[in-house]
Amino acid sequence: MQLVFNLPHMLRLKATSQPWEADVTGADQTRMVKRADEMGYDMIAVPEHFIIPNEHVELSGPHYLQSTIAQAHFAGATEKIRLNSCITVLPLQHPIVLAKTLATADWLSNGRMMVTFGVGWLEREFEILGVPFHERGRIADEYLAAIVELWTSDSPHFEGKYVSFSDVAFEPKPVQKPHLPIFIGGDADAALKRAAKYASGWWSFLTPPEKIAERLDFIKSQPGYDGRPFDVVHGMSTTRVGEGHAVLDDPNGRAGMSAEEIIDRLSWLGEQGVTISAVPLPTVRGVDEYLEYAQWVIEDIKPQVR
Structure with missing residues (x-):
């Protein structure tokens, strides 16, 4: 099981945030990702929204980074760890500009960038940015x-x-080939079909964990899936x-679980097909x-995951 380093103050969801997170600064995060890299964590993942309507702030919080900029910054502070997003809201960004920013970051980081694309769910965010919400899948x-x-x-x-283009040059290409x-984030059939065609991983959100194996079978049954290695991400x-x-x-996803509870849960998730997970943020007092x-x-949990 690969582990994502659960970086605090990436967002302030009412469902999962811990009180101490709100005091974590960007400088703190940079120090933490350096330590996560040294410890041997496999991935850091950055959530993204561009703007949160007031009616969603209570549950969603107001605080989100632009995922690619944050990934590139964290890549510059580290040496080995992979940098992903969770998620990059694809329909809200021009694809040529986004392709360039991701390729640039991959080139500068010597091939440590990843991206999780999603179609988005916050209709008012689309309205504010002038993108037709009901066309977002297309x-x-x-x-x-x-x-x-x-x-x-x-x-x-x-x-x-x-979008259309021809008679153009585009470099740098990504280092990775x-x-x-x-990765594709989302749970609808359309998202899973998109994952089968384009992706090397699926980031599940609303899919119940006991249904992950069934949905993974659905992905691999699609004509677009060619047998390539395929990861599944599901944080605890x-x-x-x-x-x-x-x-x-x-x-099963609360803060403060015992070592045995975390090991059992991660092992069970692995049996469902999950290959990448994250442990909930704990109730501590600071960085x-x-x-x-x-x-x-x-040191004590990851080696014991079955």
Whole structure:
């Protein structure tokens, strides 16, 4: 089981946030990712929203980074750890600009970038940014195809409803070949079909953990899946977040679980097909105590996961 370093103050969801997180600064986060890299964590993942309507702030919180900028910064502070997003809201960003920023970060980090694309769910955010919400799936499919074309073709050419280009050059290409790993976030059939066609991983959100194996079989049954290695991400505390970031009460994702409880849960998730997970943020008093907890997870928990 690979472990994501659960970086505090990436967002302030009512369902999962701990009180001490709000005092964590960007400088603190940079120090923490350096330590996570030294400890041997596998990944850091950055959530993203561009703007939160006031009616969603109570559950969703107001605080989100732009995922690619944050990933690039954390890559510059580290040497080995992989940098992902969770998620990058694909339809809200121009695909040529996004392809360039991700390829740049991959090139500068010597191939440590990943990206998790999602179609988004917050309708008012789309309205504010002038993107048709009910076309977001079609936009995402087209943007994703265009991005892959830019990353992989020596003579990129694409003709679509939402984006077109020809007779152009695009460099740098990503260091990773054929391109940096793409994960797809979401739970609808359309998201899973997108994952089967384009992705090397799926980030589940609202899928109940006991249904992950069934949904993974669905992905691998699609004509777009070619047998390539495929990861599944499901953080332990994911089950405490419902649709629209509603607060759910699931003891299997609570803070303060014992070592045995965490080991059993991670092992069970692995049996469902999960290959990458994260341990809930603990109820500590600050950054230094959290880093001690993170070291305990790596040294005492990870080696015992079945």
